[in-house]
Amino acid sequence: DTAVSQTPKYLVTQMGNDKSIKCEQNLGHDTMYWYKQDSKKFLKIMFSYNNKELIINETVPNRFSPKSPDKAHLNLHINSLELGDSAVYFCASSQGGLFWQYFGPGTRLTVT
């Protein structure tokens, strides 16, 4: 009965590879987000989708491409991984933009 789930939980890969992280929410929310939390624990928004449409796209390299096949899913694909991409990536969801967000458990990405 997990509200927001992410896979994988851990991802270790080499520089230059392409990888994807998947996110699913079963709360019926219409808005989903991707955040990056770096080693200094700074949680920063990357993207937000409302009803499958992109509404926030912060300054993120275009190697990062979100995809929302439906309202319950928001996947993150990363091309040509770099060392600086190592971080914990959190998916979150909310009903609209004015309500609190439920966070997934996070995906710890390590690029070697």
Add this chain to the structure above:
Amino acid sequence: GQNIDQPTEMTATEGAIVQINCTYQTSGFNGLFWYQQHAGEAPTFLSYNVLDGLEEKGRFSSFLSRSKGYSYLLLKELQMKDSASYLCAPLGAGSYQLTFGKGTKLSVIP
């Protein structure tokens, strides 16, 4: 843009009361959230203030002054499990644009 300031670390004793302050500057304002994040875990929602004043929820209370761009989170009867980072997050004018502060790491000691 948005600017959020909160103390980096605080230490308090079990059973005591602690107040974590947050000052912010946002482009418009649609409320302020507080989240708790235990080490290695996801942030979890604690409170939401959109009007001035104090919102109480059990041992936790949150205060907002919109004119001063100021909020605080008050934790009473501290327990060891309250050791975590507390993130202040104002919601800007466009909604959806939740910006998190760097968080205050609270350590509760016996």
